[in-house]
Amino acid sequence: xxxxxxxxxxxxxxxxxxxxxxxxxxxxxxxxxxxxxxxxxxxxxxxxxxxxxxxxxxxxxxxxxxxxxxxxxxxxxxxxxxxxxxx
Amino acid sequence: xxxxxxxxxxxxxxxxxxxxxxxxxxxxxxxxxxxxxxxxxxxxxxxxxxxxxxxxxxxxxxxxxxxxxxxxxxxxxxxxxxxxxxxxxxxxxxxxxxxxxxxxx
Numbered sequence: 001x002x003x004x005x006x007x008x009x010x011x012x013x014x015x016x017x018x019x020x021x022x023x024x025x026x027x028x029x030x031x032x033x034x035x036x037x038x039x040x041x042x043x044x045x046x047x048x049x050x051x052x053x054x055x056x057x058x059x060x061x062x063x064x065x066x067x068x069x070x071x072x073x074x075x076x077x078x079x080x081x082x083x084x085x086x087x
Numbered sequence: 088x089x090x091x092x093x094x095x096x097x098x099x100x101x102x103x104x105x106x107x108x109x110x111x112x113x114x115x116x117x118x119x120x121x122x123x124x125x126x127x128x129x130x131x132x133x134x135x136x137x138x139x140x141x142x143x144x145x146x147x148x149x150x151x152x153x154x155x156x157x158x159x160x161x162x163x164x165x166x167x168x169x170x171x172x173x174x175x176x177x178x179x180x181x182x183x184x185x186x187x188x189x190x191x192x
Contacts, residue, residue: 004123008116016117023121031128035135037179041172042139048171052147055166057174065171069178 044068140168 012020048064049057057065144164186192 004116004120008119011116012114016114019114020117020120024124027124027128031132033179033183034132037172037176038132038135038139040175040179041168042143044175045143045168045171046146049147049167052144052160052164052167055163055170057167057170061171062174065174066178069175070182073179073182 040069040072044072136172140165143168 044065047068048061144161147164148160183192
């Protein structure tokens with residue numbers, strides 16, 4: 001993978017710059033979702049997977065992971081709403 | 088989605104996005120900038136995943152008194168973690184989509 005030189009940046013016209021800006025916006029929002037999934041998996045795995053006896057998730061574990069994400073988001077929404085009311 | 092997606096396997100989806108969000112230019116410099124950004128994001132994601140799996144599977148598998156061989160536990164734990172990642176990703180993305188069709192975000 002070659003790195004980007006100053007000459008590359010200087011040679012870019014306005015439409016290329018716009019293209020890069022759009023690209024960065026898109027990648028940024030994708031990456032935010034990606035990091036949130038890392039975070040959820042990290043904490044929900046701790047909460048939901050108790051013993052490692054098989055490489056497959058049991059039905060309860062899968063249910064627990066789903067609930068873990070949904071309850072976290074519910075809690076998050078409620079907290080934001082409460083804080084908005086305080087203001 | 089497997090580990091491959093962290094190492095640039097997601098290229099196909101990102102090119103799909105480009106088609107919808109921007110006009111594709113043939114400017115080689117901007118193509119290279121994009122490729123490098125995607126490469127670095129893939130590395131960052133892979134690092135994050137390896138760190139998280141290491142922490143979690145270390146905790147779950149290397150409990151005292153180290154009675155039996157722990158290798159199968161680590162392998163199974165990794166498989167389980169990846170499956171958890173997929174389940175959570177599906178649930179979270181579905182939730183985001185619901186919220187956005189409902190106009191909440």
